[in-house]
Every structure is written in C-alpha cells, then in structure tokens.
Amino acid sequence: MSSxxxxxxxxxxxxxxxxxxxxxxxPALTACTKGSSNLPLVINEVxxxxxxxxxxxxxxxxxxxxRDVQLTGSDEDGRPSDERAxxxxxxILPGEHLVVALGKLDADSELHGARECGIEGVSECAFxxxxxxxxxxxxVHLFExxxxxxxxxxxxxxxxxxxxxCRLPDGTGDIMVCAPTAAAPNAPVATP
Numbered sequence: 001m002s003s004x005x006x007x008x009x010x011x012x013x014x015x016x017x018x019x020x021x022x023x024x025x026x027p028a029l030t031a032c033t034k035g036s037s038n039l040p041l042v043i044n045e046v047x048x049x050x051x052x053x054x055x056x057x058x059x060x061x062x063x064x065x066x067r068d069v070q071l072t073g074s075d076e077d078g079r080p081s082d083e084r085a086x087x088x089x090x091x092i093l094p095g096e097h098l099v100v101a102l103g104k105l106d107a108d109s110e111l112h113g114a115r116e117c118g119i120e121g122v123s124e125c126a127f128x129x130x131x132x133x134x135x136x137x138x139x140v141h142l143f144e145x146x147x148x149x150x151x152x153x154x155x156x157x158x159x160x161x162x163x164x165x166c167r168l169p170d171g172t173g174d175i176m177v178c179a180p181t182a183a184a185p186n187a188p189v190a191t192p
Contacts, residue, residue, distance in 0.1 A: 039144050041069065043152035044097065045166035047180055048134035051118050052102035053125070054152075055182060056142065057171045058092045065091040070143045071100055073130035080141040080148065085109075085128030097183045099125040102132060122182045134158060163189055 040060035047053045054071060058064040070084035085100065086109040092098055101117050104127035117125035132138045137156035142149050152175065154165050166178035166186040179187045 039069075039149050040064065041066075041142065041144075042150045042167065042171055043071075043140050043142055044171050045164050045178065045181065045186055046132055046140060046152055046154045047164045047182070048132040048138075048154055048157065049161060050103075052131055053119050053122075053182060054100045054102060054128070054132070054140055055097050055166075056087075056100070057097045058094055059171050061094045063091045063093060065089075066098070068145050069149075071128055072141050072143070073132060074139045074141070078139065080139075080143070080151075081130060083130065084143060085126070085130065088126050097185075099182045100128050101125045102128050102130060105129060119182050120180075121184065134161065 041056055041058055041064060043054060044057040045055040056071070066087040067089045069087045071087060072081045072084040075081045085107055087098070087100070088109050088111050090111065099117070099119060099122045101112070101119060107127040107129040109126070111124045112127060114123050119125060132140060132154055134157050138154050140152045140154065142151070152165075155175075157163070157165075157177075162180065164178050164180050165175050166181070167173045168176055168178060168186050168188060170185040177189055179189050181187050
C-alpha cells in the first residue's frame with residue numbers, strides 16, 4: 001500500500017494547524033511575563049518615576065544582536081502599542097543589561113552617552129518615546145520583528161517612590177519591588 005494518500009490527507013491538517021495555532025497562542029502572548037520565544041532576551045527592570053527607564057538583559061551564553069528588536073508600551077486598551085522603539089543595531093554580551101531611557105521625544109535607534117541618558121550609573125542607553133506611569137501601571141512589550149517575545153506588567157505604585165519593579169533572581173524570577181539597579185544585576189529593596 002502506498003503512503004501517498006496519507007501524505008496528501010496530512011498536508012491539509014498540517015496547514016490548518018498552522019493557521020489555527022497563532023490564534024490560540026496570540027492572546028496568551030500578550031499576557032505573558034516571561035520570554036516566550038527562542039530569543040533569550042527579557043525585560044528585566046522598569047523604573048516608572050523620573051527618569052523613567054526600562055532594562056533588558058541577554059540571558060544566553062552568546063552575543064545577541066538587537067538589530068530587529070523593538071520595545072513598546074501599551075495602548076489605552078492594554079494591547080501593545082503600534083509605535084515601537086527600534087533598539088540600536090548592536091549586539092549585547094551574555095548577561096549584559098541594556099537600559100532604554102523613556103519619554104525621549106527625539107527617540108532614535110542609536111546609543112547615547114551618560115549625559116544624555118541622565119540615569120545614575122548608566123554610561124550609555126537607547127531612547128524610546130513612550131512612558132510608563134507609576135500611578136497607573138502598564139505593560140511593556142518586547143518584539144523581534146513582529147513576534148512578541150516578552151511582556152513585563154508594571155503594577156501601579158504611586159508617584160514619588162524611588163524604586164523599580166524587577167525580576168528576582170535577575171532576569172528569570174518573579175516580578176517584585178526592587179532597588180533601582182540600572183545596567184546591573186537586580187537587588188531587593190533594602191529593609192530598615
């Protein structure tokens with residue numbers, strides 16, 4: 001007996017699965033809080049009071065190019081905004097953190113020096129025009145081309161607090177309130 005008829009019958013089922021799978025996965029991706037693709041890059045820390053910034057980290061053991069990676073906030077419905085900040089065409093080392101300064105109206109896809117970044121302890125950063133409001137909470141999204149690779153849900157905290165929300169342990173853990181550690185491994189808030 002020839003296997004040809006089975007191959008022909010399997011092809012339409014495989015095509016149907018390909019069409020349905022993105023629909024089934026799509027909503028879950030917009031709600032995830034950990035990396036969900038083969039790109040080992042996550043949003044690691046968010047500082048939502050001035051100066052506002054987001055930190056991403058390379059979790060792999062290899063150099064990671066960022067040429068096709070974009071960062072964005074959420075629209076009024078909580079979905080990823082269509083206005084995405086293109087990250088610089090650089091590669092980051094294993095374990096390296098990249099800080100993105102938020103609220104920069106002159107956002108571009110270049111690296112900027114410490115003076116332009118205005119973030120303590122940061123020698124260079126990328127720019128993004130969107131903002132994260134501490135009192136409202138927001139989700140920050142990371143994309144590689146059109147593929148959603150990570151989301152970080154920043155819970156409302158109130159204005160004036162100089163803390164962040166970060167993943168503890170650094171890059172892999174749950175999101176919690178942390179001490180600001182831009183471009184460095186995350187640390188919990190010191191207790192008095």
